[in-house]
């Protein structure tokens with residue numbers, strides 16, 4: 001089995017993405033996760049560029065990384081001077097990394113148009129910069145910027161640049177598809193040609209995703225002989241992004257017939273949590289449809305798929321989700337069949353029969369409600385309540401007597417004023433509370449919890465995390481009128497769980513009320529020690545976790 005060196009550039013090229021900006025503290029935390037994942041190199045940034053990157057290299061020295069080596073990035077020296085006097089190269093040395101990666105021009109167009117020097121002078125810049133850096137850093141890699149474009153236009157010159165870097169001491173020559181315009185067949189051919197021209201050199205690959213082929217290009221390069229892959233977690237990076245390591249690593253480890261290994265034994269299963277952690281710190285919502293690590297990567301919605309997957313996961317899953325730390329999910333919707341209900345039942349601890357009337361009734365209810373605008377693939381907590389009700393759970397934690405919400409503007413105030421009153425019956429007592437809030441829904445939420453918390457103190461731990469309203473243009477109110485229906489999705493959380501509930505109505509306040517009530521009922525239900533067994537004819541197989 002051949003070991004492929006994984007070089008992560010999330011902290012450098014990843015931060016060149018339009019919406020990403022990381023502090024030194026963020027970078028340190030991500031570096032810790034990458035080390036735990038077991039990437040070989042973590043490129044921390046460009047010390048000659050800014051204070052955040054400089055301080056990253058200072059701080060990271062205080063940590064004992066278990067596996068990864070820290071790399072610093074920069075350009076070859078300024079064309080007007082020599083490497084020994086170059087401020088950018090000095091900053092790289094002062095950063096004291098384990099490895100330095102220098103990028104240099106290999107496309108003649110860039111030499112004459114961007115650097116504005118002769119082709120000869122650029123070769124001298126490469127040799128001078130690499131040999132200077134080799135004298136000051138433990139390892140030096142050469143990122144051959146625009147190599148594939150350069151090779152297509154002027155192959156002899158592009159190869160001459162590589163040769164100069166190699167002879168000056170670069171350990172790996174990394175072929176970069178900087179503009180992301182290459183296709184896999186070209187990458188394979190060019191990597192093979194370079195290997196034949198420089199048989200003694202080690203090659204790496206660094207691809208961008210402008211043609212949506214960055215992952216395929218990197219994989220092709222490895223099959224053609226590249227030993228190092230540069231990429232980022234989640235494919236974050238300049239323009240359309242870099243090659244996504246969350247796809248490249250499992251592709252190589254799981255699909256090459258055992259030819260390649262990228263991570264230390266047992267680390268592949270950390271991939272999904274690493275991907276989520278990096279998205280979170282970059283303040284980006286994880287991309288659901290991301291292969292391998294996305295929430296939808298192993299989510300089955302169509303009844304035909306679910307039925308087959310329950311019999312044998314291989315029928316609709318290219319790899320087992322556990323291998324990359326992900327999980328199989330089954331979604332409920334109007335495309336569901338009885339198998340979807342059976343899957344959820346099993347998850348909640350019930351072994352039901354496909355012909356059980358409760359299964360048919362639940363499926364019917366899901367389909368009817370979905371046609372009215374409810375959406376259970378996201379709002380699983382609302383479905384869970386519906387499921388347990390069908391299983392015989394009849395406890396009501398509270399009864400609504402009435403609620404009122406007002407929204408008004410008052411003289412002398414610039415912000416609207418929202419107030420809610422709620423009257424409930426809880427355990428035989430009538431509770432009447434009022435609250436103000438930032439908007440009507442917030443006022444309602446506060447009043448509801450104020451009424452209930454004395455009876456159910458754990459509600460104090462619950463937070464409202466997200467509130468989404470969507471107008472459903474295709475769904476009209478029952479009266480046949482022209483007003484559209486709105487769907488409200490509320491995401492709530494406590495210290496251990498996160499759950500989503502749904503409400504649908506032509507009035508946004510009523511839709512919100514439904515979702516709020518489900519959210520509170522779900523919290524009380526999940527914390528209720530008396531919920532099993534629920535009685536009736538459907539007893540759980542075992543208590544679900």
Ligand SMILES: CC(=O)SCCNC(=O)CCNC(=O)[C@H](O)C(C)(C)COP(=O)(O)OP(=O)(O)OC[C@H]1O[C@@H](n2cnc3c(N)ncnc32)[C@H](O)[C@@H]1OP(=O)(O)O
Nearest residue numbers: 046048049050075076077078079103104105114115145178
């Ligand atoms: C393909 C890549 O992703 S490479 C990485 C790109 N990332 C970044 O650019 C982020 C960090 N960059 C920076 O902080 C700044 O651009 C700095 C500090 C590096 C330079 O800033 P400035 O000196 O103000 O120059 P500016 O950014 O306007 O232009 C880039 C300079 O680098 C030079 N340059 C570009 N590539 C190279 C190279 N391989 N070798 C030497 N010089 C180079 C350009 O010719 C230009 O210099 P000039 O204006 O003297 O002709």
Ligand SMILES: CC(=O)C(=O)O
Nearest residue numbers: 103143145146176178
């Ligand atoms: C070096 C680099 O980031 C590139 O060529 O894309």
